[in-house]
Amino acid sequence: MPSLEDELFPSTPGKFKIERSNTMNRQFHRCFTSTSTMFLWALFLVALTASYLSFQSFVDSGSRYFSASWGGIQWEKHVRSSAQIHRSGGMSVLVTGAAGFVGTHVSLALKKRGDGVVGLDNFNNYYDPSLKKARKALLNNHGIFVIEGDINDAKLLAKLFDAVAFTHVMHLAAQAGVRYAMQNPHSYVHSNIAGLVTLLEACKSANPQPSIVWASSSSVYGLNENVPFSEADRTDQPASLYAATKKAGEEIAHTYNHIYGLSITGLRFFTVYGPWGRPDMAYFSFTRNILQGKPITVYRGKNHVDLARDFTYIDDIVKGCLGSLDTSGKSTGSGGKKRGPAPYRIFNLGNTSPVTVPKLVNILERHLKVKAKKNVIEMPGNGDVPFTHANISSAQKEFGYRPTTDLQTGLKKFVRWYLSYYGYNRGKRVN
Numbered sequence: 001m002p003s004l005e006d007e008l009f010p011s012t013p014g015k016f017k018i019e020r021s022n023t024m025n026r027q028f029h030r031c032f033t034s035t036s037t038m039f040l041w042a043l044f045l046v047a048l049t050a051s052y053l054s055f056q057s058f059v060d061s062g063s064r065y066f067s068a069s070w071g072g073i074q075w076e077k078h079v080r081s082s083a084q085i086h087r088s089g090g091m092s093v094l095v096t097g098a099a100g101f102v103g104t105h106v107s108l109a110l111k112k113r114g115d116g117v118v119g120l121d122n123f124n125n126y127y128d129p130s131l132k133k134a135r136k137a138l139l140n141n142h143g144i145f146v147i148e149g150d151i152n153d154a155k156l157l158a159k160l161f162d163a164v165a166f167t168h169v170m171h172l173a174a175q176a177g178v179r180y181a182m183q184n185p186h187s188y189v190h191s192n193i194a195g196l197v198t199l200l201e202a203c204k205s206a207n208p209q210p211s212i213v214w215a216s217s218s219s220v221y222g223l224n225e226n227v228p229f230s231e232a233d234r235t236d237q238p239a240s241l242y243a244a245t246k247k248a249g250e251e252i253a254h255t256y257n258h259i260y261g262l263s264i265t266g267l268r269f270f271t272v273y274g275p276w277g278r279p280d281m282a283y284f285s286f287t288r289n290i291l292q293g294k295p296i297t298v299y300r301g302k303n304h305v306d307l308a309r310d311f312t313y314i315d316d317i318v319k320g321c322l323g324s325l326d327t328s329g330k331s332t333g334s335g336g337k338k339r340g341p342a343p344y345r346i347f348n349l350g351n352t353s354p355v356t357v358p359k360l361v362n363i364l365e366r367h368l369k370v371k372a373k374k375n376v377i378e379m380p381g382n383g384d385v386p387f388t389h390a391n392i393s394s395a396q397k398e399f400g401y402r403p404t405t406d407l408q409t410g411l412k413k414f415v416r417w418y419l420s421y422y423g424y425n426r427g428k429r430v431n
């Protein structure tokens with residue numbers, strides 16, 4: 001029985017049982033010969049196209065490799081030049097989260113006084129990445145190179161420590177936000193725990209080991225009711241996963257200090273605000289909504305008690321960060337081994353004068369000259385705490401930390417920046 005293939009494409013025309021004249025047979029033979037030639041050509045073309053496509057994909061993946069966002073001679077040149085110190089006794093600092101709110105301000109302040117700064121940021125989309133890109137452009141204009149990369153990328157970190165003998169790491173990269181932790185818990189574990197460990201591993205192996213200053217959070221005080229919050233107070237009752245990851249970060253940092261002799265300082269920031277701030281925070285989103293005529297939701301505590309925060313202006317926080325870097329002391333380890341005890345410190349960086357959320361709204365209304373449409377509801381059980389209040393005497397004693405900007409003044413500066421950045425001053429609204 002002839003196979004299907006034989007029937008469709010007989011190897012010899014004789015297999016066709018066609019009752020036709022000789023002429024017809026010759027014509028058919030010619031026709032068949034040309035059909036099989038065409039078939040062969042078609043096969044050839046298909047094979048050619050397939051090999052072209054696979055070559056193309058090889059070239060593509062190759063060029064993706066070669067055009068990776070880090071690596072290469074030019075890249076290393078940029079890194080080294082950005083890390084260059086321009087003052088005697090200066091430091092060379094790797095700033096993680098450099099395109100973030102605090103990261104941008106700290107990087108600029110370090111650069112301005114002559115320290116070397118290299119930035120690292122993953123530009124994730126937790127909030128509008130265009131704001132992060134704008135901050136990066138600002139840093140570039142001041143000669144600060146910002147690498148697009150993740151603190152979980154151990155190879156990138158090793159490459160950076162190979163290229164530069166960083167004296168300090170200012171670790172500000174984190175998944176921030178108290179309430180978002182209920183929506184995306186894993187992102188907190190990824191950045192605040194896994195990322196922290198990857199960074200500390202790189203620091204411990206670096207030669208020389210850098211001193212580390214990093215951002216913890218006032219949220220570690222959780223449900224603690226002793227006010228003002230002191231560093232010695234209990235921090236074992238976090239109210240959110242965000243707080244829990246920051247608290248875990250403090251314990252992890254302690255371990256690396258203990259085992260490897262890394263000098264580590266944790267800073268508990270208290271609700272930092274100001275120009276170039278974070279759009280997810282209340283003062284920022286309230287401003288946006290008030291200007292757009294949209295309602296704002298104001299949370300209220302149990303028994304109609306107003307919530308309060310020890311809102312801290314960015315310039316004060318920057319002074320606290322620089323003071324911490326300047327007094328951090330050296331790491332003692334080398335080759336991944338501890339050679340002696342190294343400093344382990346924790347400081348509150350707050351403003352020491354809590355303000356209620358309704359008062360914050362009043363100040364914004366006055367600066368914006370627009371009345372807010374307020375929707376007051378009871379604080380949902382989403383990780384929030386009713387109040388925060390910092391005792392800052394440790395930071396004061398250690399490096400003269402003294403906040404000088406009250407909420408009224410700080411918000412005025414924020415509103416001026418907001419109106420200019422989003423184009424309100426030019427008579428148009430871009431948000």
Ligand SMILES: O=C(O)[C@H]1O[C@H](OP(=O)(O)OP(=O)(O)OC[C@H]2O[C@@H](n3ccc(=O)[nH]c3=O)[C@H](O)[C@@H]2O)[C@H](O)[C@@H](O)[C@H]1O
Pocket residue numbers: 176177178216217218219269270271272280281282283297298299300307308309357379384
């Ligand atoms: O110090 C910290 O460690 C943290 O500070 C910040 O958290 P919070 O103090 O919670 O700031 P933020 O969200 O601005 O809410 C302020 C107030 O407005 C209230 N709030 C908030 C939103 C809203 O829609 N309505 C409202 O009333 C809200 O109930 C609260 O009372 C950082 O985001 C966080 O990353 C971390 O750094």
